[in-house]
Amino acid sequence: MEVIREIAPLRGRIKEIKGENMSIGFVPTMGFLHEGHLSLMRKAREENDYLVISIFVNPLQFGVGEDYEEYPRDLERDKELAASVGCDLIFSPPVKEMYPRGYSSFVEVERLTERLCGASRPGHFRGVTTVVTKLFNLISPDRAYFGQKDAQQAIIIQKMIQDLNMDLELVILPTVREEDGLAMSSRNKYLTPYQREQALLIYKALQKAQENIEVGEKNTERIRESIREIILQGEEAVIDYIEIVDTYEFQPLSILQGSCLIAVAVKLGEVRLIDNIMVEV
Amino acid sequence: MEVIREIAPLRGRIKEIKGENMSIGFVPTMGFLHEGHLSLMRKAREENDYLVISIFVNPLQFGVGEDYEEYPRDLERDKELAASVGCDLIFSPPVKEMYPRGYSSFVEVERLTERLCGASRPGHFRGVTTVVTKLFNLISPDRAYFGQKDAQQAIIIQKMIQDLNMDLELVILPTVREEDGLAMSSRNKYLTPYQREQALLIYKALQKAQENIEVGEKNTERIRESIREIILQGEEAVIDYIEIVDTYEFQPLSILQGSCLIAVAVKLGEVRLIDNIMVEV
Numbered sequence: 001m002e003v004i005r006e007i008a009p010l011r012g013r014i015k016e017i018k019g020e021n022m023s024i025g026f027v028p029t030m031g032f033l034h035e036g037h038l039s040l041m042r043k044a045r046e047e048n049d050y051l052v053i054s055i056f057v058n059p060l061q062f063g064v065g066e067d068y069e070e071y072p073r074d075l076e077r078d079k080e081l082a083a084s085v086g087c088d089l090i091f092s093p094p095v096k097e098m099y100p101r102g103y104s105s106f107v108e109v110e111r112l113t114e115r116l117c118g119a120s121r122p123g124h125f126r127g128v129t130t131v132v133t134k135l136f137n138l139i140s141p142d143r144a145y146f147g148q149k150d151a152q153q154a155i156i157i158q159k160m161i162q163d164l165n166m167d168l169e170l171v172i173l174p175t176v177r178e179e180d181g182l183a184m185s186s187r188n189k190y191l192t193p194y195q196r197e198q199a200l201l202i203y204k205a206l207q208k209a210q211e212n213i214e215v216g217e218k219n220t221e222r223i224r225e226s227i228r229e230i231i232l233q234g235e236e237a238v239i240d241y242i243e244i245v246d247t248y249e250f251q252p253l254s255i256l257q258g259s260c261l262i263a264v265a266v267k268l269g270e271v272r273l274i275d276n277i278m279v280e281v
Numbered sequence: 282m283e284v285i286r287e288i289a290p291l292r293g294r295i296k297e298i299k300g301e302n303m304s305i306g307f308v309p310t311m312g313f314l315h316e317g318h319l320s321l322m323r324k325a326r327e328e329n330d331y332l333v334i335s336i337f338v339n340p341l342q343f344g345v346g347e348d349y350e351e352y353p354r355d356l357e358r359d360k361e362l363a364a365s366v367g368c369d370l371i372f373s374p375p376v377k378e379m380y381p382r383g384y385s386s387f388v389e390v391e392r393l394t395e396r397l398c399g400a401s402r403p404g405h406f407r408g409v410t411t412v413v414t415k416l417f418n419l420i421s422p423d424r425a426y427f428g429q430k431d432a433q434q435a436i437i438i439q440k441m442i443q444d445l446n447m448d449l450e451l452v453i454l455p456t457v458r459e460e461d462g463l464a465m466s467s468r469n470k471y472l473t474p475y476q477r478e479q480a481l482l483i484y485k486a487l488q489k490a491q492e493n494i495e496v497g498e499k500n501t502e503r504i505r506e507s508i509r510e511i512i513l514q515g516e517e518a519v520i521d522y523i524e525i526v527d528t529y530e531f532q533p534l535s536i537l538q539g540s541c542l543i544a545v546a547v548k549l550g551e552v553r554l555i556d557n558i559m560v561e562v
Contacts, residue, residue, distance in 0.1 A: 006296070007446065011448070013413045024528075101531075102391055103391065103392075103444055104391040104392050104440065104444060105388065105389070105390045105440060105441045105444030105445050105527060106388070106389050106390075106391065106446070107386065107387070107388050107389075108386070108387050108388075108389060109385055109386045109387075110385040110386075110387065111385050112385065126341075127384075130445075133445055134444075134445055134446045136447060137445055137446040137447050138446045159385065159386060163384055163385060163386030163415075164386050164414055164418055165288065165415045165418040165419045166389070166416055166418050167292070167419075235372075245340075253384070
């Protein structure tokens, strides 16, 4: 496995790989890899001849006052984990390599980016779509892998690929959870033991919603209320949003219908956690 | 030469060409081809194994009240001209193929797009960079060819390619002029004979500026004044802008220095004409 930090040698290696007609699978990450990332990488390993991952904490997708500086980083550990699942190449550029002085080009997906996390984090998805476009252009993957945990991100990137006629396949894989159900996230490590306990209520609330839906509940106001009640059993929990929307336009639904996304964002102290389930009604 | 109107068969053909390791030259146009386009196509023909042009009047780059509907179109004539310079493929999609219902992704270059034509035509360059990104993704050219006549457009696209790490070479070729010096443009055909006479003053004014600069003039206010005087000899001429800027950031210069762009936009009746010269001081 090789680690490349600059664009020129990356391009060189990718040209070689393409020249040998090998398919490229790509997993973009911000590092501090966990089982969620590894599940994407294993699938990408299986489905492609060559596996590239990127490790880049992208400043453009963090807002003022967010945790860009504090976001956990550990390249040595990440290298070992990536090698353990058969990664061929890690692209891990410094910020200057991605955004040199005078940088001024951006990719934006309208509407879909305005709701849910987009409403709480203005500019966040613009940072995501911009960096992902750059990485796609640099790596020219045949397939890129994203987790269902960031459902809105995955749907926005799918829309961008389609709208801008990017020539690759997006693969979205299920959220990987800790044994007790908490969605894996690099940010979980910042939870105190007591917050960690409270965080579990997020998944509990989503499971309860799923149960209610399975026995016929369709009223989204009641579903949201039940989610809210469970999450707020956590003393420190501050709810950012609980939204029930269609998965095409993220329009809020009053009655469940079709393909629905139930998504929540909760703050526990300084740590913002998201989770979601999708239901077909 | 083949004409393709839809994305799926275009992708198929491009994959074949790439599979044979042929290099692709690409000339994006809005059709109604003239010698300016043909000069780009000849160069692209010379430098690449396979020549693709697009003919697409891009609604996204026209503002409200601009000439989208009136923009001249003549695909039959364009086909003959393209074939005459050895074009292999024309991609000429209907609007719905490029912007289906619900379309919502855009590429934007900040700052460079705010001045000159960007100030007069808000959203224009966002339309240009978006459609050019789509076409680059569809055609994956090794080289794309643009005319110096749209100097700001060329510089913005160069910036976008660099910022977003697009993997192709931009080739910018000199403005092609009528025998009397008027810059070729598909819009020239809408000039009345009297407007056509007045339009010539634009190039005369730029030539005069060049002469003044050659004998040592560096004061941009005086250069602009001399350009203004000459253009306004045309009774119907309404000046949109006369700008003298550096070619990197389009910052206005008070004294000529380095690589400078002298750009003008003039309306004659309903027809908006642009022209420019570059000078190295």
